[in-house]
Amino acid sequence: xxxxxxxxVQPGSVESPAETAGLDDxxxxxxxxxxxxxxxxxxxxxxxxxxxxxxxxxxxxxxxxGHGPSIIG
Amino acid sequence: MDIHRYEKIWIGISLLFVLGLIATVTYGAVGAGVKTIGxxxxxxxxxxxxNTPFGNPGVRxxxxxxxxxxxxxxxxxxxxGTGKPITVPAGxxxxxxxxxxxxxxxxxxxxxxxxxxxxxxxxxxxxxHFDKPxxxxxxxxxxxxxxxxxxxxxxxxxxxxxxNLTEANQ
Numbered sequence: 001x002x003x004x005x006x007x008x009v010q011p012g013s014v015e016s017p018a019e020t021a022g023l024d025d026x027x028x029x030x031x032x033x034x035x036x037x038x039x040x041x042x043x044x045x046x047x048x049x050x051x052x053x054x055x056x057x058x059x060x061x062x063x064x065x066g067h068g069p070s071i072i073g
Numbered sequence: 074m075d076i077h078r079y080e081k082i083w084i085g086i087s088l089l090f091v092l093g094l095i096a097t098v099t100y101g102a103v104g105a106g107v108k109t110i111g112x113x114x115x116x117x118x119x120x121x122x123x124n125t126p127f128g129n130p131g132v133r134x135x136x137x138x139x140x141x142x143x144x145x146x147x148x149x150x151x152x153x154g155t156g157k158p159i160t161v162p163a164g165x166x167x168x169x170x171x172x173x174x175x176x177x178x179x180x181x182x183x184x185x186x187x188x189x190x191x192x193x194x195x196x197x198x199x200x201x202h203f204d205k206p207x208x209x210x211x212x213x214x215x216x217x218x219x220x221x222x223x224x225x226x227x228x229x230x231x232x233x234x235x236x237n238l239t240e241a242n243q
Contacts (some may be wrong), residue, residue: 073200
């Protein structure tokens with residue numbers, strides 16, 4: 001890419017050479033947006049979510065509601 | 074905007090989780106009937122408790138199976154509670170009226186959900202149903218001075234057959 005090509009790119013365009021210049025070198029395979037498949041991250045966050053749900057359930061229904069007497073009025 | 078399918082799923086689960094939190098708290102308030110303490114107890118002059126029901130604190134019978142307990146918190150005891158335990162019968166509704174004569178105290182019945190502040194000038198009013206006989210401790214959970222750590226009391230829930238209103242106030 002010559003310096004003239006860079007100068008022709010409008011500011012705010014999607015493929016701004018200023019952002020991608022120098023990064024193209026390491027690309028081995030380009031994929032679409034939905035082809036990106038971080039399944040490991042999904043599983044990890046899913047496990048965090050499961051822990052959160054279990055902890056909330058234990059805290060609210062066992063530790064709180066199960067620890068009567070409670071204030072009823 | 075292009076949103077990845079995992080992000081769509083994640084947004085959906087997050088919204089469901091928030092709805093779940095709201096649903097559980099709503100169930101606690103409506104289904105299980107757990108209430109919070111409001112300002113329905115009114116106010117009182119902390120320098121003139123003698124001329125209020127707190128001038129003679131203790132247990133009163135206010136209806137069939139319904140008792141009222143007036144408690145004054147002071148540095149560093151509950152009256153009644155510390156010198157003699159608060160005694161109420163099992164299977165009854167008990168409305169507590171708690172205030173303070175000096176500084177802010179706490180009124181926490183240990184290992185239960187009964188927990189209130191005792192604020193000079195304010196009356197904390199709350200009702201509790203005691204199912205079965207038990208012995209509870211009461212502790213102050215608001216720092217109230219040098220004796221705060223030893224400020225404690227007792228609450229005894231006795232069987233109906235053993236409850237005597239006169240004895241409870243002696």
